[in-house]
Amino acid sequence: MMKSLSIAFAFLAATSSAFAPTQRNALKNPALYMSEAEPNMVEAPVDAAAESVEPTIVATGASAAAALPAMSQSLPFMQRPAALTGDLAGDVGFDPFGFAKSEADLMNYREAEVKHARLAMLAAAGWPLSEVFDKKIAAAIGMEPILGADDRVPSLLNGGLGKISPAYWVGCIGLAAMIDIFGTLRMKSDNKEYLPGDFGLRLGYPANEDGQKRMQLAEIKNGRLAMIAVFAFAIQEFVTKQGVVDETPLFFFPIVETLHKYTNSGYIQ
Numbered sequence: 001m002m003k004s005l006s007i008a009f010a011f012l013a014a015t016s017s018a019f020a021p022t023q024r025n026a027l028k029n030p031a032l033y034m035s036e037a038e039p040n041m042v043e044a045p046v047d048a049a050a051e052s053v054e055p056t057i058v059a060t061g062a063s064a065a066a067a068l069p070a071m072s073q074s075l076p077f078m079q080r081p082a083a084l085t086g087d088l089a090g091d092v093g094f095d096p097f098g099f100a101k102s103e104a105d106l107m108n109y110r111e112a113e114v115k116h117a118r119l120a121m122l123a124a125a126g127w128p129l130s131e132v133f134d135k136k137i138a139a140a141i142g143m144e145p146i147l148g149a150d151d152r153v154p155s156l157l158n159g160g161l162g163k164i165s166p167a168y169w170v171g172c173i174g175l176a177a178m179i180d181i182f183g184t185l186r187m188k189s190d191n192k193e194y195l196p197g198d199f200g201l202r203l204g205y206p207a208n209e210d211g212q213k214r215m216q217l218a219e220i221k222n223g224r225l226a227m228i229a230v231f232a233f234a235i236q237e238f239v240t241k242q243g244v245v246d247e248t249p250l251f252f253f254p255i256v257e258t259l260h261k262y263t264n265s266g267y268i269q
Contacts, residue, residue, distance in 0.1 A: 068080065068085060068086065071093075072084075072092070072093035072094065073092040073093045074092040074093055074094040075093070075094065075096060078096060080093040081093060081095040081098060081100060083095070083100040083102060083103060083105065083106045084100065088106070088196075089213060089216035089217040089220050090216075090221060090224070107187075110196035110197075111187060111196040111197060113196075113223075113224075114196050114197030114219070114220065115180070115183070116223070116227060117219065117220060117223020117224060117226065117227060118197070118219075118223060120223060120227040120229070120230050121222060121226040123226070123230045124226040124229045124230050124233075127153055127230065127233050127244060128243075128245050128252055130146075130147070130153055131151050131152075131153060131244060131245045131246075132245055132252055132253075134146055134147045135147060144163075146160065147160075147243070148160060150241060150242055150243065151242065151243035151245065151246055152237045152241075152242065152243050153233075153237070153244075156234075157234050157235075157238040158237055158238065179199075182199065183197070186198065186199065186200070195216070
């Protein structure tokens with residue numbers, strides 16, 4: 001009986017060994033599985049002098065997208081929009097409402113953002129300067145000043161837009177339309193190097209790529225800040241009923257004159 005059991009056990013062990021992987025098969029299977037699971041992974045060539053070094057795996061194709069962060073940089077609690085890949089200057093993954101659904105949408109929105117940013121930078125500088133020099137220039141050329149008695153700039157909230165000549169609005173709209181048409185034609189051209197807002201002006205524009213990226217980033221950041229500033233100017237003057245320069249005279253008038261005004265108004269005892 002024991003002899004029969006021994007013979008049966010030896011037979012089972014011999015047959016089951018046929019299903020056990022050999023050392024060669026064990027080394028070959030992981031590479032096979034990796035090639036099946038990762039079709040976009042390319043094995044870098046190995047130098048003959050460095051055969052002992054393990055091969056480097058280089059990600060290509062769709063695998064390169066894995067390097068992008070999954071969450072938005074500006075809103076860490078939200079996922080990064082798929083169209084915002086970080087290629088544009090100032091791209092921090094901010095699109096909470098999902099307006100940019102494709103690269104074409106993203107380029108159109110960036111074109112509009114750059115135009116509004118440039119206009120806002122002009123307005124942020126022109127708003128307080130007009131409050132400082134409007135009455136002086138009007139007195140020098142014998143015209144009635146646009147600013148009211150409270151030194152506020154005419155706006156939708158402040159009123160006073162009726163003092164502006166219709167010819168001025170026609171000229172502004174015409175100039176803006178010409179610039180916009182020129183920009184639209186350049187945007188729809190076949191120039192692959194075109195960037196949103198690129199009107200071909202190169203005065204003071206850096207020649208190297210790093211300088212160009214730095215300039216683009218500075219422009220979009222200053223433009224975004226200017227858009228917030230102009231909105232704040234309008235709200236501030238509407239609430240306080242006085243001009244921006246009167247609210248913050250330290251930025252626009254000599255220090256002696258400012259201190260004199262503060263003394264007469266009771267700020268300085």
